[in-house]
Amino acid sequence: MRALMLGLLLTGAWLGAPIGVAAYSVQEAILRVKPAVVLITTEVRGDVTLNCGRGPVTVTPAPYVETGTGWFVDGRGYVITNAHVVDPAQRLPPWVTHELKKKAIEQACVEPQLKARGITQGQRPDIEERIRQAASAAALASAKLEAQPEITVMLSNGAKLTAEVQKFSPPPSVDSAGKPTPDSGRDLALLRVKDGIYPAIGLTTREVQIGDPVHILGFPGVVLSHELLSQSVTLEASATNGAVSGFKVDVIGQDLIQTDAPAAHGNSGGPAITDDATLVGVMQFVSLSASGANVQGFNFLIPARDVGNFLRDTEVTKPGESKFNPIWAAGVELLLAQRYKAALAKISEANQLVPNLTDVKHSLALAQEKVKNPPPEPFPWALATVGVTLVSVGVYGGMWGQRWWKNRFRVTPTQVIGFIERGLNPVLLDVRTKTDFETSPLKLPGSTRLEPEEAERAPINFEPEQMIVTYCTSPEEQQSARVAQILRQRGFKTVRILKGGLGGWTNARLPVEAKSALPSVGLELYKNLSLGDIERRRFKQGDVIFKEGAEAHDEAYVIHAGEVEIRRSFDGVERVVNRIGEGQPLGEIGLFRKGPRSATAIAAEDVELLVIKEERLEWLVLNRPRLALELLKNLSNLVVATDQERSHAGGVR
Numbered sequence: 270m271r272a273l274m275l276g277l278l279l280t281g282a283w284l285g286a287p288i289g290v291a292a293y294s295v296q297e298a299i300l301r302v303k304p305a306v307v308l309i310t311t312e313v314r315g316d317v318t319l320n321c322g323r324g325p326v327t328v329t330p331a332p333y334v335e336t337g338t339g340w341f342v343d344g345r346g347y348v349i350t351n352a353h354v355v356d357p358a359q360r361l362p363p364w365v366t367h368e369l370k371k372k373a374i375e376q377a378c379v380e381p382q383l384k385a386r387g388i389t390q391g392q393r394p395d396i397e398e399r400i401r402q403a404a405s406a407a408a409l410a411s412a413k414l415e416a417q418p419e420i421t422v423m424l425s426n427g428a429k430l431t432a433e434v435q436k437f438s439p440p441p442s443v444d445s446a447g448k449p450t451p452d453s454g455r456d457l458a459l460l461r462v463k464d465g466i467y468p469a470i471g472l473t474t475r476e477v478q479i480g481d482p483v484h485i486l487g488f489p490g491v492v493l494s495h496e497l498l499s500q501s502v503t504l505e506a507s508a509t510n511g512a513v514s515g516f517k518v519d520v521i522g523q524d525l526i527q528t529d530a531p532a533a534h535g536n537s538g539g540p541a542i543t544d545d546a547t548l549v550g551v552m553q554f555v556s557l558s559a560s561g562a563n564v565q566g567f568n569f570l571i572p573a574r575d576v577g578n579f580l581r582d583t584e585v586t587k588p589g590e591s592k593f594n595p596i597w598a599a600g601v602e603l604l605l606a607q608r609y610k611a612a613l614a615k616i617s618e619a620n621q622l623v624p625n626l627t628d629v630k631h632s633l634a635l636a637q638e639k640v641k642n643p644p645p646e647p648f649p650w651a652l653a654t655v656g657v658t659l660v661s662v663g664v665y666g667g668m669w670g671q672r673w674w675k676n677r678f679r680v681t682p683t684q685v686i687g688f689i690e691r692g693l694n695p696v697l698l699d700v701r702t703k704t705d706f707e708t709s710p711l712k713l714p715g716s717t718r719l720e721p722e723e724a725e726r727a728p729i730n731f732e733p734e735q736m737i738v739t740y741c742t743s744p745e746e747q748q749s750a751r752v753a754q755i756l757r758q759r760g761f762k763t764v765r766i767l768k769g770g771l772g773g774w775t776n777a778r779l780p781v782e783a784k785s786a787l788p789s790v791g792l793e794l795y796k797n798l799s800l801g802d803i804e805r806r807r808f809k810q811g812d813v814i815f816k817e818g819a820e821a822h823d824e825a826y827v828i829h830a831g832e833v834e835i836r837r838s839f840d841g842v843e844r845v846v847n848r849i850g851e852g853q854p855l856g857e858i859g860l861f862r863k864g865p866r867s868a869t870a871i872a873a874e875d876v877e878l879l880v881i882k883e884e885r886l887e888w889l890v891l892n893r894p895r896l897a898l899e900l901l902k903n904l905s906n907l908v909v910a911t912d913q914e915r916s917h918a919g920g921v922r
Contacts, residue, residue, distance in 0.1 A: 292482075292543075292544035292545050293544055293545065293546055294544075294605070295482070295484065295510065295544065296605070297546075297601060297602070297605055298484065298542060298543070298544050298545065298546045299484055299486070299508050299542070300601050300628060300632070301546040301597070301598055301601055302340075302468075302470045302486070302540065302542055302546050303425075303486060303506055303508070303628050304425060304468040304593075304597065304623070304626045304627075304628050304629060305340050305341045305467070305468035305469050305470045305540075305591075306338065306339075306340050306425075306486045306487065306506040306539065306540060307338070307339045307340065307341065307348060307422045307423060307424055307425075308336065308338065308339075308422070308423040308488045308506075309336065309337045309338060309339040309348075309350050309354050309355065309420065309421075309422060309432075309460075309538060310334065310335070310336050310420070310421045310423065311334070311335040311336075311337070311354060311355050311356075311357050311358045311418070311419075311420050312332050312333070312334050312335075312358070312418070312419050312420075312421070313332055313333040313357050313358055313361065313365055313369065313416055313417070313418045313419075314329070314332040314416070314417045314418075314419070315329070315330075315332075315369055315414045315415055315416040315417055316328070316329050316414070316415045317329075317330060317369060317370055317373035317377075317412055317413065317414050317415075318412065318413045318415075319370070319373060319374065319377060319378075319408040319409075319411065319412035319413070320407070320408055320411060321374075321377055321378035321381075321404055321407065321408055322378075322407055322408075326377050328373050328376050328377045330369055330372035330373045330375075330376050331372055332369075333357060333365050333368055333369060335354060335357050336354075336488065336535055337350055337351060337353075337354030337355075337487075337488075337535060337536075337537040337538045337539075338350065338354075338486070338487035338488050338506070338535065338536055338537060338538045338539030338540075338552070339354070339422060339460065339538050339539075340470050340486075340538075340539065340540040340548075341467045341468055341469045341470065341591070342459075342469060342470065342472075342576075342580070342585055342588045342589070343469055343584075343585045343587070343588065343589075343590060343591070344466060344467045344468065344469040344590055344591025344592055344593055344594065345464060345465075345466075345467070346461060346462045346463060346464055346465055346467060347435070347459060347460070347461060347583075347584070347585050348422055348432065348459070348460040348461075348462065349457065349458070349459060349460075349538070349540075349551065349576065350457075350458050350460065350537075350538030350551075351440070351456050351457065351458065351537045351538035351551065351552075351553060352437055352438055352439050352440055352454065352455075352456045352457055352458045353440045353456055353537065354458070354537050354538045355420050355434060355437075355458050355460070356439070356440070357418070358418030358419060358420050358434075359418075359434050359437055359458070360439075361416055361418060366414050366416070369414055369416075370409055370412045370414060371405070371409075373412060373414075374401070374404050374405055374408050374409060374412070375401070377408075378400070378404035378407075378408055379397065379400050379401050379404055382400050382404075383396075383397060383400065419431065420432040420433070420434070420460065422460065422462050423504075424467075424623075424626065425504050425505055425506070425626045425627040425628065426504070426623070426624060426625040426626045426627065427504055427625075430462040430463060431462070431463075432460040432461065432462050433460065433461050434458055434459070434460060434461075435459045435460065435461045435583065435584075436457075436458070436459040436579070436583055437454075437458050437459075438454030438455040438456065438457045438458070438579060439452045439453065439454040439456070440453075440454065440456040441453045441454065441455075441456060441519050441520055441521045441523060442520075442521075443520050443521065447520075449520075449521040453521050455523060455571065455575055455579055456553055456571065457551065457571065457575075457576065457579045458538075459579070459580065459583055459585070466591070466592050466593055466622050466623060467591060467593065467623060468591055468593045468594060468597065468623065468626070469588070469589050469590060469591035469593075469594060470540050470542065470546075470547070470548050470588075470589055471547050471548065471588050471589020471590075472547060472548045472573040472574075472576060472577055472588045472589065473543060473545070473547040473548060473549055473573045474547075477513055477526060477543075477549055477550075477572070477573075478513065479512075479513055479514065479515070479516075480512050480513060481512060481513045481543055481549070482510070482511075482512055482543055482544050483510070483511050483512055483513055483528045483530045483541050483542075483543060483549055483550075483570075484508055484509070484510050484530065484541065484542050484543070484544075485508070485509050485510075485511075485528070485530045485531075485532050485536060485539055485540075485541045485552055485568075486506045486507070486508050486539050486540055486541075486542070487506055487507065487532070487535060487536035487537075487538075487539030487540075487552060488506060488507070488535045488536070488539075489507060489532070489533035489534065489535040489536050504627055505627045505628075506539075509530050509531040509532065510530055511528050511529040511530025511531065511566075512528065512529060512530070513526055513527070513528055513549070514527050514528055514529045514566075514683075514687075515527035517569065519569075523571075523575070524572050524575065525553070525569045525570065525571070525572070526541075526549065526550045526569065526570040526571075526572055527567065527568070527569055527570075528541065528550075528568055528569075528570060529565075529566040529567070529568075529683055530568065531565045531566075531568070532552055532555050532565075532568045533555065534555075536552045536555075537552060537553065537554070538551060538552065539551070539552045540552075541570050547573075547589070548573045548576065548588075549570065549572075549573055550570025550571050550572050550573055550576075551570060551571040551576060552568070552570055553569050553570060553571050554568070554569055555567075555568045555569075556568065556569075564778065565777070565778060566683050566686065566777070576588075592622065593619060593622050593623055596615055596618050596619045596622065597615075597616070597619040597629070599615045600612050600615035600616035600618075600619055600632065600636075601616075601632065603615060604616065604632055604635065604636055607639075607644070609636050609639040609640045609643065610640055612632075612636045613633070613636040613637060613640055616629060616632050616633045616636055617633065620633055676768075678750075678753060678764065678765055678766050679746070679765070679766045679767075679768040680738065680765045680766070680767060680768060681768050681769070681773070681777075682767065682768075682769070682773055682774045682777040682779055683777065685697075685738055685767065686779070688736065688738075693736050694736070695736040695737065695738045695765070696717060696731060696735060696736065696737045696738070697713045697714075697715060697716035697717065697738050697740065697767075698716065698717055698719050698737055698738065698739045698740070698752070699712055699713065699716045699717065699718045699719065699740060699741075700719050700720075700721045700724070700739045700740070700741050700748050700749055700752040701721075701740075701741045701742055701743075701748065701771070702721060702741070702743065702748060703720065703722075705741070705742045705743070706718070709742070709771070709795070710783050710787050710791070710795055710851070710852065711771065711775070711781045711782070711783060711792075711795050711796065712771075712781065712782055712783075713740060713771065713774060713781060713782070714780055714781065714782045715782075716740070716782075719752065721741075721748050721751065721752050724751075724752045724755045724756065725755055725759075729756075729759070729761075731761065733760050733761055733762055734762060734763065735761070735763070736763040736764075736765065737753075737756060737761055737763065737764045737765070738764075738765045738766070738767050739752050739753050739756075739764065739765070739766055739767065740766075740767035740770045740771055740774070741770050741771070742770050742771050742772060743770070746766050746767070746768065746769075746770055749766040749767065749770065750766055753765070753766050775796050775797075781796055783795075783852075787851065787852040788852050788853060788903075789899050789902075790852070790853065790854060790896075790899035790900060790902070790903045791827070791851065791852020791853060791854075792852070793893070793895055793896040793899045794827050794852070794854065794896065795827075795852070796896075797889055797893055797896055798827070798879065798881075803879050803880065803881075804879070804880040805829065805877055805878065805879055805880070806826075806877070806878045806880060807875070807876065807877050807878075808831075808872040808875070808876045808877075808878070809872060809875055810872055810873065810874045810875055810876075811871065811872060812871070812872045812876075813869065813870070813871055814826075814833065814855070814856075814870040814871065814872060814876070814878070815856065815866050815869070815870050816866065816869050817836070817837060817838060817865075817866055817867065817868050817869045818865050818866060819865060819866045820865060820866075821856065821859030821860055821864075821865065821866060821883075823860070823882055823883040823884075824856065824860075824880055824881070824882060824883070825854060825855065825856045825857040825859070825860050825880075825881045825883070825886055826854070826855040826856050826878040826879060826880055826881065827852070827853070827854055827855070827878065827879040827881065828849060828850060828851055828852065828853050828855055828876065828877075828878060829851065829877045829878060829879050830851060830875075830876065830877040831850070831851070831872065831873070831874045831875050831876035831877060832848055832849065832850045832872075832873040832874055832876070833848070833849055833850075833853075833855060833870050833871065833872060833873060833876060834847075834848050834870070834871045834872075834873040835847040835848070835849065835868050835869070835870055836868060836869040836870075836871065837867070837868045837869070843869070846868065847907065848873060853903070854900065854903060855870060855878065856870065857881075857886065857900065857904075858904070858907075860883045860886055860887075861904075
């Protein structure tokens with residue numbers, strides 16, 4: 270009843286409110302601008318002449334390639350992107366030249382010498398490195414490069430257009446004293462492709478506010494290089510959504526817009542639009558953790574007004590102007606309004622102007638299907654009475670009110686980070702059940718443990734005004750909600766519930782702590798595993814987990830509890846080479862080698878293992894750089910331990 274009354278009140282307030290200008294739906298806003306987004310490829314080819322000690326030779330190494338995102342700002346053929354995306358071709362920095370010369374030395378000097386000695390690459394790293402160092406010392410300084418830079422723009426219909434730089438403002442940089450260098454700029458480039466008719470995106474004319482919706486479009490590298498996706502993904506831009514979360518300045522004092530919309534390498538130069546389908550800013554850079562991984566939620570845009578200033582002395586006088594745009598916009602509007610015949614005519618006209626753009630083709634096919642097989646007409650109900658209308662609206666308002674009532678105290682991990690940045694210093698309260706707490710080795714950094722069963726009577730030494738954020742792992746945060754209600758009854762005024770709990774925090778790639786002395790590789794493994802849906806296996810002390818030479822069966826493990834003894838045979842004698850415990854990976858070598866088990870594993874005490882299938886391990890290695898690094902360190906330590914054991918056994922080979 271309370272929810273129904275709240276719904277009626279909200280409905281009345283809505284009916285009495287003034288009507289403002291409605292923005293487009295997210296779908297329509299993105300669909301209007303997406304055809305104008307293009308893939309930028311900067312490629313530097315070249316012939317390198319060098320002397321490996323047997324006279325000058327000329328080779329053509331593999332080119333240097335950089336990809337990014339751009340967008341048509343003018344339908345005549347003008348494209349905006351980041352300056353750093355095209356910098357390798359525009360200014361040919363020394364590091365690009367150096368990279369191509371190194372590739373040439375590898376091709377002309379190192380590979381022939383390895384071949385002459387009958388050694389394949391990677392077979393003898395020590396010899397290979399000596400050859401490489403000697404060749405570099407002899408040939409690098411005198412190597413000469415004849416560079417052939419090229420910038421291409423690829424539309425979503427697959428058309429590749431050669432582009433020329435019309436205006437270039439370098440990325441910002443500072444010298445050793447922290448002062449802007451003479452060539453510092455706004456990190457923008459204006460490209461020109463051949464004359465034609467192209468889609469275009471206009472610039473927003475209003476001031477951006479905190480909380481404004483942001484949709485970033487582009488070609489993130491994680492999608493372009495994904496091993497499970499077709500190469501056709503290069504034709505279609507991806508869209509991520511978020512909001513304006515702050516305003517900052519760069520190292521030389523230029524304005525930036527902060528957003529929590531996700532982005533990655535490859536999004537550079539891409540447009541960030543708002544719900545009126547105009548440009549808010551240009552994606553410039555993301556934030557990285559100490560390990561080099563993307564930290565989502567803290568990405569930065571060049572404001573639209575700075576793009577306008579950049580274009581001021583160019584031929585682009587009316588950003589967003591295009592013969593294609595009004596026709597395509599009308600087609601999109603008609604399609605979403607389910608006026609399929611009219612939409613088909615407009616979208617066909619847009620397709621004739623710029624043929625086979627991906628989104629135009631999809632929309633054209635949908636309109637044709639709906640015209641051929643129209644949806645059933647709705648039954649012509651008579652107009653309802655005012656009373657029935659109010660009741661219906663009240664019910665829906667009540668449902669909305671119920672949802673709002675349920676979520677009014679919930680906060681996302683991003684909001685918690687915002688509380689910390691604003692100096693509110695929220696207390697993170699771990700209220701997982703005893704079983705869940707003892708099962709998982711992870712917790713939020715600096716969190717305080719409170720047994721949910723003790724919430725009503727346990728002493729809590731916090732001020733009543735202190736912000737408290739409860740978290741758990743139960744469905745729909747049931748434990749957190751129950752404890753939060755008890756704490757409010759006990760007089761704590763600001764109690765919030767972490768939406769998604771511990772899983773939501775780790776999925777947001779935010780830092781966690783281990784409750785015990787967990788190795789760093791174990792910490793990374795647990796952060797990327799969901800314990801609720803992973804298979805577990807238990808072994809008694811003395812049980813053989815697997816034997817040396819046995820098939821790996823596409824499985825590796827994480828030691829969740831207990832210790833495992835690793836044994837290997839040396840000259841027919843089995844010896845203990847290692848003893849590993851909680852959080853350590855087990856059996857991963859067999860998967861990496863695509864071969865049988867390289868050692869025997871025996872439970873040194875009662876052991877519980879988490880099973881990781883091969884395809885899951887490969888995905889984690891390819892998509893979680895920090896975990897891949899920790900696995901590499903772990904394998905390196907294992908190799909050293911095995912070599913030492915061989916030495917003690919007198920079996921060094």
